[in-house]
Amino acid sequence: MHKLLESLTSAYAVSGDERRLHDLLREATAGLVTEIHETPLGNLLAVRRGQSSDHSILFAAHLDEVGGWVTRINDKGFLGIHCRSVDPRVWPGQQVVVHGTRPLAGIIGLKPVHVMSREELERPLPMEELWVDVGLPRNEVEACVPIGSTITFAAGMRTLLGDRFAGKTMDDRLCAVALVQALELLKDRTLPFDVVMAFTVQEEVTGNGAWTTGYVARPDAGIAVDVTHGDTDGVPDYKTIPLGGGPGLTVGPIINDHVLDLLRRSAKAIEVPFHEEPSMAYSGTDADELQLSAQGIATGVLSIPLRYMHSPVETADQTDVDRTARLIAEVAVHFDTAFLGELYGTATA
Amino acid sequence: MEQQRLELLRTLSEARGISGHEDEVAGVIRSRLEGHVDRFERDAVKNLFALKGMDKPGPMVMLNAHMDEVGLYVTRITKEGYVHVDKAGGIDDRLLLGKKVLVGRHALAGVTAIKAVHLATREETEQTVVKAEDIVVDVGAKSEADLAGKVAVGDQVTFDTAFGTFGDGYLVGKAFDDRAGCAVVMELLMMEWPFPVVGMFSAQEEIGTRGARVGAWRYTPAVSITVEGTIAADIGEVPEAQQVTTLGGGTVLTIKDGGMITDHRLRRQLIDVARANGLPWQFKRIPAGGTDARSIQLAGDGVRALAVAVPARYIHSPVSLIRASDYENTVALLAKFLAQLATTEA
Numbered sequence: 001m002h003k004l005l006e007s008l009t010s011a012y013a014v015s016g017d018e019r020r021l022h023d024l025l026r027e028a029t030a031g032l033v034t035e036i037h038e039t040p041l042g043n044l045l046a047v048r049r050g051q052s053s054d055h056s057i058l059f060a061a062h063l064d065e066v067g068g069w070v071t072r073i074n075d076k077g078f079l080g081i082h083c084r085s086v087d088p089r090v091w092p093g094q095q096v097v098v099h100g101t102r103p104l105a106g107i108i109g110l111k112p113v114h115v116m117s118r119e120e121l122e123r124p125l126p127m128e129e130l131w132v133d134v135g136l137p138r139n140e141v142e143a144c145v146p147i148g149s150t151i152t153f154a155a156g157m158r159t160l161l162g163d164r165f166a167g168k169t170m171d172d173r174l175c176a177v178a179l180v181q182a183l184e185l186l187k188d189r190t191l192p193f194d195v196v197m198a199f200t201v202q203e204e205v206t207g208n209g210a211w212t213t214g215y216v217a218r219p220d221a222g223i224a225v226d227v228t229h230g231d232t233d234g235v236p237d238y239k240t241i242p243l244g245g246g247p248g249l250t251v252g253p254i255i256n257d258h259v260l261d262l263l264r265r266s267a268k269a270i271e272v273p274f275h276e277e278p279s280m281a282y283s284g285t286d287a288d289e290l291q292l293s294a295q296g297i298a299t300g301v302l303s304i305p306l307r308y309m310h311s312p313v314e315t316a317d318q319t320d321v322d323r324t325a326r327l328i329a330e331v332a333v334h335f336d337t338a339f340l341g342e343l344y345g346t347a348t349a
Numbered sequence: 350m351e352q353q354r355l356e357l358l359r360t361l362s363e364a365r366g367i368s369g370h371e372d373e374v375a376g377v378i379r380s381r382l383e384g385h386v387d388r389f390e391r392d393a394v395k396n397l398f399a400l401k402g403m404d405k406p407g408p409m410v411m412l413n414a415h416m417d418e419v420g421l422y423v424t425r426i427t428k429e430g431y432v433h434v435d436k437a438g439g440i441d442d443r444l445l446l447g448k449k450v451l452v453g454r455h456a457l458a459g460v461t462a463i464k465a466v467h468l469a470t471r472e473e474t475e476q477t478v479v480k481a482e483d484i485v486v487d488v489g490a491k492s493e494a495d496l497a498g499k500v501a502v503g504d505q506v507t508f509d510t511a512f513g514t515f516g517d518g519y520l521v522g523k524a525f526d527d528r529a530g531c532a533v534v535m536e537l538l539m540m541e542w543p544f545p546v547v548g549m550f551s552a553q554e555e556i557g558t559r560g561a562r563v564g565a566w567r568y569t570p571a572v573s574i575t576v577e578g579t580i581a582a583d584i585g586e587v588p589e590a591q592q593v594t595t596l597g598g599g600t601v602l603t604i605k606d607g608g609m610i611t612d613h614r615l616r617r618q619l620i621d622v623a624r625a626n627g628l629p630w631q632f633k634r635i636p637a638g639g640t641d642a643r644s645i646q647l648a649g650d651g652v653r654a655l656a657v658a659v660p661a662r663y664i665h666s667p668v669s670l671i672r673a674s675d676y677e678n679t680v681a682l683l684a685k686f687l688a689q690l691a692t693t694e695a
Contacts, residue, residue, distance in 0.1 A: 078585050087466040087474050093444035093667045095510075095521075105515055107670060109663035112580040113441050114637050115591040122478055124443060131585035133662065135516015135670065158449055158458040158509070160489025166449070166460045229465050233431050233485045239468060244491065284467075307487065309467065311447040313460035315487055 001165060001318050004028050004180055006157050008173040012097060014067035014150040018042045018201040018209075021063050025176070025199055032183040033197070043213045044199040048183060050191035057335040058196040058219035058297075059182070059328055060210055060286045061175035062203030062226070065168065066310045068127075068151040070098065077138035078131035079106070081151055085204055089124045090311050095154040098134055100145035105154070106132040153312035163244070163318040170306055170314035172203065174321055175225040178304065181325035182332065189329070192336040193220075203286050210286035214293025220340065221259050223300040223331070224287035225324065228277060230305030230316070243305045244317040246273035247324045250283050250301035254291050258343045259300035266330040272323045277303065298343055302327065350520075350673040357381065357532050358676070359512040362522035365451060367420040367437040368553040370505040371395050374416040378531060378550055385539045386548065396564040399538055399548035407544030408571030408694045410687065411652075412537055413561065413641050414530030415554030415577075418523065419665045421445075421481065421506035423453065430490030432459065434506050436481045438555035444666045445484055452488055453504035459488035508667035518673050519596070525671050526664035527554065530576035533659065536680045543691045551641050558608075561641035565648030572615065572653050572694065574683065575642035577601075578671065579633060579658035592634070594660040596672040599629025600679040603656040605636045608643035612653040618693070619655065619686050628682045633658070657683070 004024070013020045019042050026036060026044075034049040044063075050056075068083030079098065083091075091108045098104040108130050113121065132151065134141060157167035179197040186195070196217050201209030203226075214222060229235070230243035241248045249263050267274045279301075282288045287299040304324050307315040360381070366374040375397040379389055382399050390398040397416065403409075419438030426432055432452060436442075446463040462485045466474065486506060490496050512522035522528075531550060538548045547568045552560035565573070579601050581594040594601045602619065603611050623630045642656035659679050662670040 074586065076584070085466070087446075087463060087469060089443065089474060089479070090447040090463055092441075093448060093663075095668055105513075105521070107515075107521065107663060107668055109584060109666060109668070109670075110441055110444060111582040111584060111587050111591065112593070112665065113439060114580055114635060115582055115587070115593065116441070121441060121443070124475060124478055126475070129586075133516075133584060133670065135519040137517070140517070156449065156511075158460070160458055160460075160487070161495060162489050162491065164489030166458070166487070166489075229468060232464055232468070233427075233429070233462055233487075234483075235464055235468055307465075308447065308460065308463050309465035311463045311465075313447050313449060313463070313487075315460060315489070 002177050002181055005177045008176060009157055009167050009169045010155040012099060012152045013064055014152060015064040015202045015205040017150060018063040028180045029183060032187060039212055039216050041209055041212050042201045043209050045217055046197040048186065048191060048195045050193040050195065053194050055340055056194035056196055056217065056219040057332060058198050058217050058222040059179055060198040060200050060213060060222060060224050060290065061179050062172045062200045062209060062286055063176060064202055064204050065152060066204050070145055070147055070149045070151065073138065073141055075138065077136055077141040078133055079145060080131060081127060083127055086310050088127050091130050092125060094312060096132060097152050097154050098132060098145055098149055100149045102144060104134045106134045108132055164315060166313045166315040168312045168314065170316050171227045171309055174227060174304055174316055178225060178321050178324045178328060182328035185325060185329040186332060189333060191332060195332045200286055207286060207289035210289040211293050214290045214297050218294055219297060220343065221335065222290040222297040223302055224285040224290060225302050226285040227306040227309060228303035229309060230307045232307050241275040241277065241305050243307060244319055245275060247320060247327060248275050248277045248303035248305060250279050251276050252279040254283055254287055255300055256298035259298050262331055262334060262339055263300055263302060266334055267327050270326055270330050272327050358520060361528035361531050362512040362524055365505065365507040366417055367422060367505045367507065368417040368556045371416040371552045375550065378535060382535060382538055392564065392567055394560050394563055395552040396560045397550040398568065401538060401546045402542060403545045405543060405545050409545045409547060411547045411549055411568065411570035411573035411645065412534045413549045413551060413573060413575045413645060414534045415527045415551045415641055416531060417553055417555050419555050420508060423500060423502050423504040423506060425502060426493050426496055426500060428493045430492045430495050431485035431487060432500055434481065434484060434486055440665050442478050442480050445481055446479060448667050449509040450486055450506050451509045452486060452506050453500045455499055457488045457499060458509065459486040462487050510668050515670060520671050520673055521668060523668060525661040525669045526578035529578040529659040529661065529671055529676060533576045533680050533683065537683055537687065540684060542687060554641050558639060558641045558644045561644035565645040565652065569649035570652055573645045574655045574657060575640050575645065577640050577656065577658035578661040578664055580664055581660040581662045584662055594631055594633055596660050596662060597674060598631040598660065599675060600682050601631055601633050601658040601660050603633045606639055607637050608639035609646050611655050615653055615655050622686045622689055623682055626685050628678050
């Protein structure tokens with residue numbers, strides 16, 4: 001497991017707060033990239049210059065995590081929250097962090113069964129009935145938790161058997177780690193063209209980070225590196241790909257044929273197993289916005305399988321991260337004049 | 350709170366022991382009480398007795414707290430390597446998704462699975478409560494074979510929750526029901542008393558106060574005090590009528606619960622001691638639930654029994670909360686009460 005994973009997934013950044021991770025990433029990419037830029041929205045673009053800077057390929061991993069926002073404080077000093085990206089059934093019994101003027105530990109608990117009716121027990125609680133307890137009197141809570149403060153799951157990664165681990169925010173910090181691992185693999189290799197590792201913002205809410213990243217970087221090809229659903233107990237196999245079985249490659253209208261072919265060829269060349277995932281509309285990743293950014297970008301989606309997505313116990317397998325990093329490095333090296341000929345030759349035919 | 354107390358509570362809170370698996374907790378209690386009591390005994394159901402001054406004159410006083418916590422246990426291992434679980438003790442099923450747990454004797458790290466929200470239907474997220482028996486724990490195994498020799502049916506699965514300070518004067522951790530009670534009883538056993546004292550750390554309270562049923566027959570006291578971590582629902586939007594107890598409100602005294610009426614005379618005496626010493630107390634404001642005090646009350650000819658508690662939010666869940674002052678005041682109140690008992694009961 002890469003040492004960056006624990007520090008990245010232990011950090012807190014709900015959409016909008018991504019700059020909190022910049023120092024970690026600047027440090028992790030130091031010596032591996034030629035330059036690093038920050039965009040007005042807070043995207044971080046780490047650029048490794050190639051032999052020519054006439055063209056570039058971009059890999060994007062988003063930095064933001066799912067979480068909630070404080071909407072109200074009740075008379076006991078408990079916090080009400082808004083959150084759309086998490087199954088509301090995950091929150092009860094969870095330890096959280098409230099990001100007020102200082103971080104506060106919180107608990108989302110339920111009242112005891114002794115004062116619960118049978119009817120209540122058989123109904124999941126909607127968000128508006130969940131309250132965060134921070135163990136402070138109301139006046140103190142009001143002083144240090146402005147409305148709009150973010151709420152995240154409490155960090156605490158766990159190492160499981162084999163190469164597996166679980167924790168919050170593997171989506172998508174795991175992929176940010178894969179980008180850094182790829183840069184490490186590329187350290188002593190010659191690149192035909194520039195490679196941009198983009199650590200993007202606001203993927204979980206709008207995709208505005210990817211949109212502006214595409215405009216700033218103007219790459220020829222842009223590959224969103226994100227997580228996909230790993231095989232899960234009780235979910236039909238056709239909706240997931242196997243955990244530990246290698247990355248997923250999305251196939252569909254937002255995916256450029258030549259980029260997909262480059263991904264496939266590269267994977268085969270280095271014997272990385274992969275699974276193709278059809279997606280007939282949006283991919284649900286940064287690629288959706290990258291494709292339409294500026295004058296259009298040839299996009300691909302490379303995915304690391306993940307179980308229990310958008311929960312505090314997202315579970316992944318390091319072998320999938322390693323394979324993804326190797327594949328990214330291989331693609332970067334083969335993003336060359338021949339590939340550009342395929343890409344633009346067909347487009348102008 | 351002083352460091353020694355925090356460490357005692359930390360060690361007890363983080364020890365693992367669902368009903369029938371109280372060995373680690375018993376080990377912690379024994380090692381901490383060594384030198385403070387005369388001897389230890391364990392019985393057939395895993396109750397731990399810490400005996401002190403048994404040859405002294407005067408009435409035998411029992412101090413009781415239960416060692417077991419609510420949790421999960423392994424019911425089946427699938428060929429894909431998932432661990433099926435069910436509840437050991439009363440837990441609201443809705444608290445179990447997406448939690449960190451420790452599995453089996455090797456304490457393997459695991460998580461309770463929750464289908465990705467993207468794969469769940471609206472009906473599921475809004476209307477379907479996943480029952481404990483339908484939840485699997487993922488420890489990272491790829492097959493049943495990966496778990497051979499590591500996890501077995503019947504193994505305990507406990508919540509993986511660290512103890513710590515919280516907010517302004519609170520303590521967070523798992524199993525304050527009833528490790529807070531264990532700590533109170535341990536502190537009282539570290540003090541000197543002029544009468545025989547039986548510390549009974551009972552097993553299997555959470556599945557029907559079973560340990561105390563036989564433990565109180567082994568040593569049947571004249572007076573017994575059961576110390577619990579009891580429900581406080583002074584949270585969220587819960588109306589006052591349902592709050593039961595309040596954190597910061599002091600030691601909780603039970604008049605009546607689902608299984609017994611506590612001894613009126615002893616309880617009044619306890620309240621007098623609290624008033625005389627300016628120590629806060631509150632009644633448990635719902636006559637439901639049950640504790641080992643009932644099992645003890647019914648031993649032999651019958652025992653004059655009290656049930657007191659440290660109020661705790663979110664018990665029977667992965668994470669609970671107590672107020673340090675309630676704990677400290679409970680130790681102080683019971684110490685004063687026992688000192689007075691030495692004069693009134695002799």
